[in-house]
Amino acid sequence: MIARITLSSVTLPLKQAISDAKVLTGRQRPMTEVAFLFAEVRTTDGLDGLGFGYSKRAGGRAQYAHAAEVAHELIGEDPNDIGRLWTKLAWAGASVGRSGAATQAIAAIDVALWDLKAKRAGLPLAKLLGAYRDSVRCYDTSGGFLHEPVERVLDNAEAARAAGIGGVKIKVGHPSPAVDLARVRAVRDRLGDDVPLMVDANQQWDRPVATRVGRALEEFDLTWIEEPLDADDVDGHAALARSLDTPIASGEMLTSVAEHVRLLDAVDVIQPDAPRIGGITQFQRLAALAEHHHLTLAPHFAMEIHVHLAAAYPHEPWVEHFDWLHPLFNERLDIRDGRIHLSGRPGLGVTLSEQARAWTVAHTVIQKGPE
Structure with a gap:
């Protein structure tokens, strides 16, 4: 069962400001950073899954806030029921729609559940x-x-x-x-x-x-x-x-x-x-x-x-x-x-670096009882 979900908002600074045609036409400013939402799902038997989503320029805080608001719906659930859990999260935030920031917030958790499932099977995703x-x-x-x-x-x-x-x-x-x-x-x-x-x-x-x-x-x-x-x-x-x-x-x-x-x-x-x-x-x-x-x-x-x-x-x-x-x-x-x-590593095959932890700007732990 899902025992804990940890959400982290991480701001990745880019080495230089990035410009494409949207900047040259005046529709956007050069991009200097990318906001990431990381989700870490832990089960009662001690397995972990990692997932992430992102937003360029604006929207990172909205994704993080929405994920923090709906993630509690999964505590105590079977992490193998990924399709049902996606639908449960979508309905939890249905009043703000089924696209955009609402489902992008769900994405990080969904990816973590798939990473967890592949790790449980001992297979690359x-x-x-x-x-x-x-x-x-x-x-x-x-x-x-x-x-x-x-x-x-x-x-x-x-x-x-x-x-x-x-x-x-x-x-x-x-x-x-x-x-x-x-x-x-x-x-x-x-x-x-x-x-x-x-x-x-x-x-x-x-x-x-x-x-x-x-x-x-x-x-x-x-x-x-x-x-x-x-x-x-x-x-x-x-x-x-x-x-x-x-x-x-x-x-x-x-x-x-x-x-x-x-x-x-x-x-x-x-x-x-x-x-x-x-x-x-x-x-x-x-x-x-x-x-x-x-x-x-x-x-x-x-x-x-x-x-x-x-x-x-x-x-x-x-x-x-x-x-x-x-x-x-x-x-x-x-x-x-x-x-x-493809590597032989199970799941996505990646783990968060200490640098990612250092760039964390917000952090939420969702579980039953005290942290």
Whole structure:
């Protein structure tokens, strides 16, 4: 039975301020930190599960507060009944909805329950879910942001390849499409034609610009164009996918399975984020739908979670590599030959570092009786 749930709000400072197209268009400020919600679930027989979610810029405190308000519902419950417990938590906070911060708060606890279940079985999470492979293709994003001059982007791309990462994604959506095209051309020339290359506009184009720039990008044989349009513009994504040879990818900003369902017939690559849509329980529901639509799966961010979920997807997926989270965990993922290889460690295979504990800004222990 579940005896205790410990929730921690952790603020991860970034080494430098990060800017993508949303900053250049004036819609957001540069990002300087990421807020994480960690959930640690302990059972009466002394087993522990670890899960996490996150928020960029705003929302971290809301996630933490909501989790602290509903987590007591699980004390005394059987941690193996993960689907039922997800529903119980969702109903506990139903008045604030079934997407956004409410379900993102549940996600951290849900991931912890899956980590716990895999540890109880003595298996990596991917094996518990039913892995199709022991490694997953990966691509780097952290070196391709728009605040970086193109020379640094080129150096970062080469460093990523040298570190064993398979593909490279760079940000586009600059106010001048000519700048985007010049940066893409420079990266393609440096990497050669055989290296998978993706671009990400972060929803900053309208339909005419996305069409014009998308056609200009065709010559670079991109693996995909990501978020060319507003995440809710399903019809626009579908029209763009029909008009271009380059695959269209989207989904990371959606915060429920229901929101993704409308996108399944509009894109070629679906990019759900388990912490954003409510955890592994919801991700598995969406993955089944995506497989039915024969979509490529490329989960967003949180590679420590997503490598397991991608390994359990029937079609060959991608996982996004970010080095931002390295200080939070004691372990590192095994990256070589263009792929992330599963470790033999049970569960997610990661434990919280002392640095993560030091960055904790709020902490709650939920259990029966005194702490």
